[in-house]
Amino acid sequence: MPRVSIIVPTYNRPHLLERALCSIMQQTFRDFEVIVVNDAGCSVENHVRKFKAFSIKTINLTANGGSSIARNKAIECASGKYIAYLDDDDIFYPNIFRAFILPLNQLRVILSIRNVRMCLKMLVAKLLPRLRGFPAVSSKPH
Secondary structure (H helix, E strand, O other): OOOEEEEEEEOOOHHHHHHHHHHHHOOOOOOEEEEEEEOOOOOOHHHHHOOOOOOEEEEEOOOOOOHHHHHHHHHHHOOOOEEEEOOOOEOOOOOHHHHHHHHHHHHOOOOEEEOOEOOOHHHHHHHHHHHOOOOOOEOOOO
């Protein structure tokens, strides 16, 4: 069982999906699985196939239901201890899971990482030294 299931919903943005998958494949922490959910958009098979060195599960939905439906469908297939979400227009920094997962194993809590931002205030004090230099990255305008 992988420690992290990385869920990547996508809809009609295969060029951005490749960039997101590249950022996953550059992780220094390798105990993960990747689940790409195509939310009834254009085919992404050729783009996912470029990463054949890694095992990537692909789920093709037949009707567009939005990112929440896509994420929930992927969670049903996920086998990791932790769930991480990465939108197709975002990227992960290479050490993000090493910075988050190793301390989590010591603290024995479950955490969902979304867009590289921590959601639990109680972990900030413990993880802040490890987070320096890992700002959230998004191609979306702020």
